[in-house]
Amino acid sequence: MSLLRAKIQDVFNEPGCEKNRGKDAKARKVGCSKPLTPGAAAGGCAFDGAKIVLQPITDVAHLVHGPLACEGNSWDNRGAASSGPTLWRTSFTTDLTELDVVMGQGERKLFKAIREIKEAYGPPAIFVYPTCVTALIGDDIEAVCQRAAEKFGVAVVPVNAPGFVGSKNLGNKLAGEALLEHVIGTAEPDDPGPYxxxxxxxxxxxxxxxxxxxxxxxxxxxxxxxxxxxxxxxxxxxxxxxxxxxxxxxxxxxxxxxxxxxxxxxxxxxxxxxxxxxxxxxxxxxxxxxxxxxxxxxxxxxxxxxxxxxxxxxxxxxAAYRPRLAGKRVLLNTGGVKSWSVVHALMEIGIEIVGTSVKKSTVEDKERIKQILKDDNHIFEQMAARELYAMLSERKADIMLSGGRTQFIALKAKTPWLDINQERQHPYAGYDGMVELVRQIDLAIQNPIWCQVREPAPWDCQPAVREELPRTKSETVTLHAVQEFSGTTAADFGEC
CATH class of the missing domain: 3.40.50.12380 (Nitrogenase MoFe cofactor biosynthesis protein NifE, C-terminal)
Incomplete structure (x- = not known):
């Protein structure tokens, strides 16, 4: 635990971060994120962040040492793609139970799981992720990994980022530390080159x-x-x-x-x-x-x-999309590099940015946004769901680009929405990706469904008053028979 604490403090002291350099020693020890609420860290803990960074390594087996729910929390939580191996899509966990914890069987069960993965799949490496439970009971993950690597002749990498130590962003950095300590520099390429x-x-x-x-x-x-x-x-x-x-x-x-x-x-x-x-x-x-x-x-x-x-x-x-999208207003509810790079990309084709979130952006990212938009009023740190809904329902934006968590706010406001986060189905990088992004925005905005859903529902329409034409005796008898059978009256036969 003391070794883990030293690693965390080292990550907090990051000279490459401008915001970190501006802190005093006391503020730097606190880290970059707010403390986690116990029991509410699902999807945002350090373990989740480490798994996000390392799981797209496609030919490696990723073994979660802890209860089954921890693996379910983080497995396949990003839409990363592989051009070859699919082992990373297979879920491995030691599935610790209460009895394993009480009887101290955690380390033994981990060693056995590593052996089974090696025999069944033969991967070049096995990444082991301790969780809150195994870290708190004191399982020596690094010792088990070292012993297993010597015994089975496979690289076994401990990723020391249990969920309780901090936020997802901290987990990202601890994953990088694991690569530095155990992976990078352990092999030599046959053909290094100047490019x-x-x-x-x-x-x-x-x-x-x-x-x-x-x-x-x-x-x-x-x-x-x-x-x-x-x-x-x-x-x-x-x-x-x-x-x-x-x-x-x-x-x-x-x-x-x-x-x-x-x-x-x-x-x-x-x-x-x-x-x-x-x-x-x-x-x-x-x-x-x-x-x-x-x-x-x-x-x-x-x-x-x-x-x-x-x-x-x-x-x-x-060029074909410019006249269709010129002047259209976009609300971005995202973060990180997308908070400024997508803003710049959309403004290049004449789309107006009415707001962008900078919740997960660095100080440098925020400065880039200010230079691009030249207006701080369009930048918000965090916007509550009711504020997003009010902005969209008042038609201050023609479309919202965000992640899946806020898509239903846009749909409730009857506003087009496009997924820009990790769950998206279309690639948006590079020159071709930019064309695809604009095409998807155009398809979303121009979709005729929005005109239909914004119209009043048929049952909200008032019956039309129209002058009745004289009916023959047979028509009158038929109408009365239909009304008597269905329980309707003549006033019910109006139309919207």
Whole structure:
């Protein structure tokens, strides 16, 4: 427990974070998040954050050491995609019960589970995640992992991030520490080159990174390791031989990027692949970093040629949507890198941003938003559900982009909604991803269902008063018979 406490304090002291550097020693020890409420940490604890960062490593077995519910809480909670192995989709847990805790069987059960996974699946590595229960009863996870690795000849990585130690963001950083301590630098690549890079904080949601990687391939740039999206254990073990790195989500793995720079001289920058301009800037920054690290300067020229070609194609495709979306108002209820990169991307095609959340954004992210919007009134830290509903029901926005948690607020307000978070079904990164994002926004806004649901319901319409024409005797008899049978009167036969 003392070792875990030392790791947590080390993560709190993060020189790569501008906000952290501005704190005094006392404030830095508290960390970056509010204390968790006991019993209310589901989906937002350190264990969940660590699992989010590491589970997309596709050929690794992820073993949760704790009660069954902990594995159910975090399994497959992001829409990351794999181009090959599917082992990461298999759920492994020691499934501790009350009897195991009382009888002290936790460590024995963990060792047995590691052996069974090795014999049944033969993965290159097994990641072990302790939970609140196993950390509190004092199971020595690191000792068990070390013994199992020696016994079975497989890498067994302890990810020391039990849920009670802090927030999901802290868990992200503790996962990076586990990679640094047990994985990165443990293998050597056969063919290191001057154009090798790492991409950190990219989760390959809905296959987004597959829209960016072909651009890098055309430039002759090899992604040594994409951590964690569609990653392989061996690639991450060789990540220390990359020449440069790009950090996509700084709140998750900024500590990993900084320490890799310190240990192996891998400079990094923070960028985004959302939007045409940001994608082009990211490609330029990668090329410039590689040149500074010794690559041939001719890559700068090839990068500009590629950017010019791809931008021309993207803008040509977007031209059809400009008149349909010009002046449309978007409300963004998201955070992190999307809070500023998506804002910039949408404004490029003439869409107005009426508000964006910065709840999970860094200080640098917030400054970028202020520079883009030039109005602090459109920036909110957190907006209550009733305030979101009021804003949408008053038609202050034509569409809301958010995660699944707030989709029903938009639907109740009869406002178009598009998923922009990890559960989304469409990739939005790169040039093609930007075109897809605009297409989905257009489809959502122009969908004829919104005109229909906003009309008064038929039962709310007042019956129309119309002059009755003279009826024949047979028509009168038939009408009275129908009324007597159905219990209606002549006044009921109006129409909306």
């Amino acid at each position: 090798d890079i790492n991409i950190l904080g990219e989760f390959n949601l809905s296959g987004e990174f597959w829209l960016v990687k072909p651009l890098l391939d055309r430039l002759g740039i090899r992604v040594r390791a994409c951590i964690p999206g569609d990653a392989r254990y061996f690639d991450i073990a060789c990540a220390h031989r990359a020449r440069a790195a790009m950090v996509v989500c700084s709140t998750a793995l900024i500590n990993l990027a900084r320490k890799m720079d310190e240990r192996w001289d891998i400079p990094f920058f923070e960028g985004s692949f959302y939007g045409i301009t940001d994608t082009s800037d990211a490609l330029r920054n990668i090329a410039e970093l590689l040149v500074k690290q010794g690559a041939d300067p001719e890559i700068l020229g090839r990068t500009e040629v590629l950017i010019a070609e791809e931008e021309a194609i993207a803008w040509k495709k977007l």
